[in-house]
Each structure stands twice: as structure tokens, then as C-alpha cells.
Amino acid sequence: MSITQRTAEVVLVDYGLGNLRSVTRGLERAGADVTLSDDPADFDAADGIVLPGVGAFSEGMENAGPFRDALVDAAEAGRPLFGICLGMQMLLTSSEESETVGQGDVTGLDLVPGTNLRFDQGQKVPHMGWNELAVSREHPIAEGIDGEYAYFVHSYYADPDDENAIVATTDYGVEFPAIIANEAGNVFGTQFHPEKSGETGLRILRNFVQYCLE
């Protein structure tokens, strides 16, 4: 518990994917002190960990391989772990994407049990652009964003086994989870890019920074 105002020390996992510069700027704007790290030893000292990501599921899991144990340990220790886009999909157990590209059974972090499905209702893929958020249950990360718009770029979406894992949804022909969280609440992710979602995104990043300090 912090008594005086202090800065949240956030580690941004640098596993070779993602627009780290934008995420860093967004987190800094939200008041975090950001360290880019590819060293799992840094995770323990952090107030929160951000797992960014764009690209393919199997490549992401492969690149994140060296961090797998450290991420799972941090999550189980109750440290805030925030996955963005592919980083969120990696919190789940599996993805249709790795099957599609024939890379077999790639296992995600399994912190939020479930799989990632491909849009198949005839929508344009990728789902690219601004879409509305409908908050379905309370979570500190989602405070103040119900009905606001966020920027999405993705072809797959999360399908958690437990419906309670869904914090917010978005409608793109199919209603899918825009924000998910584990039961304990410390592991969560957004399918959209908060660092590219204007004022709404900055609000979510501020919510995260606040959560890290509590």
C-alpha cells in the first residue's frame, strides 16, 4: 500500500514484437515509469507488467517462451499483468490461429482458460478500426469507459471458458470480449490497443497505473 504519491514502476516485456514505443509513451502519459525489459528478473521488482504484442499467436508464444515461467509466477503471486492485443490472446490457453498456420498445438500462458477464435461470420478481417465498448462487469481497469470507443486491429478474438472472465464486449457481427480478466482480477487484457485509443485508451492506462499502485 502506498501512503505517499509515488510512480508506478511498470515493466514492458520486450520479446521482439509490438509497437513498444507507442505503449511506452501511452504508459508514461498515464503516469508510469516504464522499463523495457527482456530479463525475467526485472518482473519481481515491478508494480505491474505489460505484455504487448502484434503479430501471430505461435510466433508470439515462441518469442515469449523464455518469459513463460516468470510471467506465470508473477501472475500467481498477484502482480498486475496486462496483456494488450496479441498479449491478451496469449493469456488464454490456445488459438485457432496456430492451427490455421499449421504450427500445431501451441500453448498460451493459460492464465485465463479458453481459446482464441477466428471471425467467420463474413466480416471483413482484420477487424480494424474504432468500435464501441460495453462494460459487462466491474473491474478497476474498465472504470469510466462504458460506451466509449477503442481502436482494434485483429483477426482472432478471445473465447474464455468462464463467462465471468469477460469484463467488456464489443460487437462485430459477433459479440466478443474486448476486455478479459482472471478470477483474482490481477491478470487482464484488452483486445484493442489502449495506446492508440485516444482519450479512452489513456483512461484505461491511467486505471492500470492506479491499480498497480494499490
Added chain:
Amino acid sequence: MTLTKRIIPCIDVDLDDDGNAAVYTGVNFENLEYTGDPVELAKKYNEAGADEFVFLDITASAEGRETMLDTVSAVADECFIPLTVGGGIRTKADIKETLRAGADKVSINTGAIERPELIEEGAAAFGSQCVVISVDARRRFDGDGEYYAEVDGESCWFECTVKGGREGTGIDVVEWARESADRGAGELFVNSIDADGTKDGYDIPLTKAVCDNVSTPVIASSGCGSPAHMEEVFSEAGADAALAASIFHFEEYSVDEVKRYLAELGIPMRL
């Protein structure tokens, strides 16, 4: 589906006499007028509710490139919306350094026509979402095309041009759009040489031809002179995003004003 249509201000960036990056806007086809500082404009449009921002490097010179990447970084730091950067991207290394400078997407034109494999390479390494294929289309009223549309009662096809429309390639835009999407392009950026600078509206038959034949999102560009033109390109052509330069730069309309106008007409907008 509540996915909104996107309004995208675009800046053309060149070096000024002192070698600094500056925004220029075409007036009446050719004359370029100094419009402002790229970072200040990015900030302004970010705050005004732009859905995305497009930065086109029109220097096309080696010494310009360094300055441009620094400018892209400075713009990215002020842009909490997606940033697309185009101009002179020909290799996977160009894509990488542009993304590293802070772009979220790169727009590739000639580089992909010369070597289509660049699309696959970019998509495999960085994801389809960041590979935007840009075409400069020109109407042709002869029998050499593959996909024909009706324009003013005449049948025409659209040819991919390079060098700002001065050189034809013989490639059919619709065919190229399909091929680009198959190769992994995540978005198509459709410019019209015929409509460019006219402010008479987007090239609707062109935009519709592309939208009807590919499933990737399409950004309509060239010819916008008013918010009504945007309504037309969304409703009649099926574009996913509308890009404009001069109407915003010369403050004929604000981004916010345009979006409110479109929302009132029932176009889904992020307000």
C-alpha cells in the same frame, strides 16, 4: 456491427529550405503551399478527434529520409491514434525502421508493384495489420483492363500508376488489390489521379470497384472537398475510411464538425 467509419487527415511532408520537415498541401493540382509543422498538426488532429493520421514522406531523397524518421518519431509521440507512414518504402528494412520510428502501419506503393513479395515479407515479419498497400489509380477507357466499371455512361478500368500518375504500369487496380490482399496486405489505400486535387469528390466507381472485390478494409483518398463527399464514399462506395488533406489543413472544416455531420446522416462515427 458498430465498427465506425474512420476520418483520416493526411499530411504530405517535405523538407523546407532549411532542411526541416514541413507539411505542404497541393492547391489546384500542382502548387504546393506551406501548411505547417508536422508535429503541431498531428497534435491538433489528435485532439480534434481524428481516427487515424497518415504521414506521407514526399521528399524521396536519401538525406530527407533521416530527417523524416526523426519527424515520424516526434509525431508518434503526440499521436495517441494509429499512425500510418508512407513514401519511399521499398524493403523489409525500410518497413522495420519506419515501424521502429513509431509508425503503426506503413503504406507501400511502388515498392510493392516492383516486388510484390515485399507484401508477404512485411506481413510475415510484422503482421498484416501494419501493411497498407497504396495505389494511384487512373481511369482508362480502352480494352486493356480486366475489371470494368461504368463512368458517365462509358466503360472504363483503373490502372495502377507510379511516379505520381506520370507513369502507367498496365496493372489493373482491382486485380492488384485482390493480389495484395491475398499476399497479406491488411488494408488498401486507394488514391485517384483523376480526382486528386479537384475537390469534386472521391472517385466513387473506383472505390466501389475495390470495395466490392476485396475483403480487406479500404481507405478512400483524393478529391474530397466537403463532408458530403465523405458521406457519398461511405454510403455509395462502401469505403471503411475517408482521407482528406486540404479541407482540414486550410480549416474549411474541422474534424469534429465533419464527424458530427456524418453521424447525423446515420454514418457510424466515433464522437
